[in-house]
Amino acid sequence: MKRRDVGNGGLLWVLVLGACAGAEAGPSAAVRDSAGVTIVENPAALAEREAWTVAAEPTVAIGVLEGDERYQFSRVGSGVRLSDGRIVVANGGTHELRYYDASGAHLVSVGRQGEGPGEFQGLELITALPGDSLAAYDFNLRRISFFDSSGAFVRSVLLDFTEGFPSPVGRFADGSWLSSRGFTFSPGDDGSDVIRDTVPLMVFGADGALRDTAGVFPGVEVYLQSEGGAAWASSLPFGRTTEAAVSGSRFYAGHTERYEIARYTPEGAPELIIRLGRAAVPVGDVDVNRLKAERLENANPTWRQRTERMFADMPLPGTFPAFGDLMADPDGHLWVLDYPRPGEDARRWTVFSSEGRALGFVATPPGLRVLEIGRDHVLGVWLDDLDVEHVRLYRLEREEL
Numbered sequence: 014m015k016r017r018d019v020g021n022g023g024l025l026w027v028l029v030l031g032a033c034a035g036a037e038a039g040p041s042a043a044v045r046d047s048a049g050v051t052i053v054e055n056p057a058a059l060a061e062r063e064a065w066t067v068a069a070e071p072t073v074a075i076g077v078l079e080g081d082e083r084y085q086f087s088r089v090g091s092g093v094r095l096s097d098g099r100i101v102v103a104n105g106g107t108h109e110l111r112y113y114d115a116s117g118a119h120l121v122s123v124g125r126q127g128e129g130p131g132e133f134q135g136l137e138l139i140t141a142l143p144g145d146s147l148a149a150y151d152f153n154l155r156r157i158s159f160f161d162s163s164g165a166f167v168r169s170v171l172l173d174f175t176e177g178f179p180s181p182v183g184r185f186a187d188g189s190w191l192s193s194r195g196f197t198f199s200p201g202d203d204g205s206d207v208i209r210d211t212v213p214l215m216v217f218g219a220d221g222a223l224r225d226t227a228g229v230f231p232g233v234e235v236y237l238q239s240e241g242g243a244a245w246a247s248s249l250p251f252g253r254t255t256e257a258a259v260s261g262s263r264f265y266a267g268h269t270e271r272y273e274i275a276r277y278t279p280e281g282a283p284e285l286i287i288r289l290g291r292a293a294v295p296v297g298d299v300d301v302n303r304l305k306a307e308r309l310e311n312a313n314p315t316w317r318q319r320t321e322r323m324f325a326d327m328p329l330p331g332t333f334p335a336f337g338d339l340m341a342d343p344d345g346h347l348w349v350l351d352y353p354r355p356g357e358d359a360r361r362w363t364v365f366s367s368e369g370r371a372l373g374f375v376a377t378p379p380g381l382r383v384l385e386i387g388r389d390h391v392l393g394v395w396l397d398d399l400d401v402e403h404v405r406l407y408r409l410e411r412e413e414l
Contacts, residue, residue, distance in 0.1 A: 042370050050283050053369030057291040060363045064373030067391050068408040071378075073100065075117040076395075076403030083111065083119040086402040089394045090137045092384040094406065095145040095162075100392065102404055103149060108133040110149060112164055113404075123164045124149075131158060131166030138181045150181045157190070157221065170221035179215070183259030183341075185279060188219035191227065191259050205238045205326055212255050214266065216279050227281040230255040231268050236327045238319075247323060250304050251296050251330045260341035260367075269334035274349065276369075287347070287369040293332040294352075301329060303355035336363075342386040348375070378407060 040058040044051060077084045087106025094100050098115030108126040113119055124133050135153030142148055145162040155178070158169040172179050178195040185191065193212050210232040216224045234252030238245045257266040260276075263284075267274030276285040305324050309317055337350035345367035351374075353360060358379035364372045377383055381393040391407045 044369070050286060051369065052286045053288065055287070055289045055365075055369075055371040057289060059371035060289060060291065060374055062373040063375070064364050065375050065409060065411045067375060067377050068410070069378065071395075071405040071407050072390075073113075073115070073117045073406035074403060075100070075102075075113055075405070076401065078397075078399065078401050081119075083122065086394070086404060089384075089402055089404065091139045092392050092394070092404060093139055093141045093147070094385060094387060094390060094392055095141055097145060099145070100404065100406065101139060101141075101147060103136050103139045105136050108136050110136075110139065110147070110160065110164065121164050123160065123166070128154060130169065131160075133158075138183075140184050148184065152178060152180070155179055170219075172217050172221045173223045174215075174217075179217075182214070182257045182264065185216075185259060185264075186262045189224060189279065190217045190219075191215070191257070191264050191279070192217060193255075193257065205236065207234055207249055207252075207328060208237050209234050209253075214257060214264070214281075225280060227264070227277060227279055228266065230257075230266060231270075236323060238323070245319065247320075249327065249330070250301065250324075251333055253330070253334055256337070256339045258339040258341045258347070260345055260347065265339055265341065265347055267336070267339070269336055269352070272335040274336075274339065274347070276347075285369050287365055289363065289371060291335070293335065295332055296330060300333075300355050307355060338383075340383065340386055343388055346372070348386055375409075378405075381405065381407075 040056045042056070042059065043054040075084060076086055086102065086104055088104070089102055090105045091103040092101065099120070100113045102111045104111050109122045109124045111119065111122045124131055124136070126133065128134060133151050135151050136149060137152045138150040140148050147160045149158045149160065151158065155172045155174050156169050157172070159167045161167055172192065176194070179192040180195045182191040182193060192215050211229050212232040213229045214227045216227050218224045231253065233254045234249040235246050236249045253269045255266060255268045257264055263276050263278060265274050265276050272289040272291055274287045275283045277283050308320050312320060333352045335352070337352045340348045342348065347365040348362045349365065351361045351363065360377045360381065362375045362377065364375055366372055377391060377393070378395070381395050383391060383393040385392040387409070389409050391409050393405060395403045395405045397403060
């Protein structure tokens with residue numbers, strides 16, 4: 014892995030105005046250069062203005078509670094909208110890629126459970142390729158399968174991954190892939206503790222061969238209980254994680270301990286650091302109780318007892334993580350999810366330009382898990398009152414900022 018140290022000498026400060034010339038000056042971002050790395054300090058006020066809007070109602074809605082199985086979803090892992098308007102959904106529950114036309118009518122389903130060509134054991138990430146072809150990643154098989162524009166299987170490659178399970182982040186413009194390693198643990202002495210593994214971000218070539226380690230980052234905070242040679246692990250409520258997203262020929266990564274996200278080359282060299290001066294939000298008793306209720310909902314007696322014990326024993330962070338998920342759109346904007354509080358369906362994203370300047374926020378519809386952000390659309394999975402999955406496409410209205 015190649016590294017570059019970021020020093021503090023020779024700082025060049027530049028003001029990026031948040032208002033047009035001739036208008037009253039508003040809050041602005043401060044930009045400085047440090048050892049060849051651009052650092053952008055954004056005041057919190059820049060994230061409090063609305064950047065763009067997502068329509069309240071979907072233009073395409075796919076999904077039913079009962080009836081035609083082609084419109085029933087389970088464990089949707091990913092989804093994309095192709096250039097001709099078709100929508101492809103990775104339906105993990107049936108190990109299928111499902112193709113729908115621009116109006117939401119089912120066209121064809123490809124794949125099934127298995128290990129043969131075009132089959133899946135752990136369908137997860139899909140990404141659109143030039144010409145409306147598609148790449149689909151299988152978590153269990155560590156395999157990327159390629160399909161042509163009609164959905165016909167073309168070929169597959171195995172990721173050269175020998176330890177743990179790779180967890181794909183995204184595909185670079187040159188066809189290589191960024192992947193992290195899934196969390197692994199083993200039983201220790203009887204007792205409990207909060208542990209945090211490290212997460213390597215690795216680059217695999219288009220042929221699946223391991224090319225380089227782009228960086229090693231702090232992993233997810235996990236509460237681990239060991240007893241009698243067995244172990245149980247659960248993500249720590251409000252625990253810190255490292256989030257990452259691929260954007261063209263670069264990737265973003267940031268640890269949620271603080272609001273700082275860096276953009277790196279595939280070799281791991283930082284070139285841009287984005288900060289937002291937002292104060293940490295305290296975790297209150299109501300937040301803990303809501304999260305506990307969510308985890309206990311529909312739990313069997315054994316898991317309920319274990320969850321009660323975990324919440325009684327484990328130390329909880331005093332503040333929420335600084336941010337949640339990271340996503341990139343086709344124009345190079347970075348979308349950063351405000352960390353959602355338990356019990357709140359509303360979701361808000363702060364959008365940054367490719368230069369690191371905060372453009373403002375975008376609110377996405379309540380209950381929507383975003384799968385893809387396009388130039389004029391947001392595609393996601395929406396849960397109804399019965400927690401039934403529906404795939405929805407919403408119009409995204411952008412304005413020049």
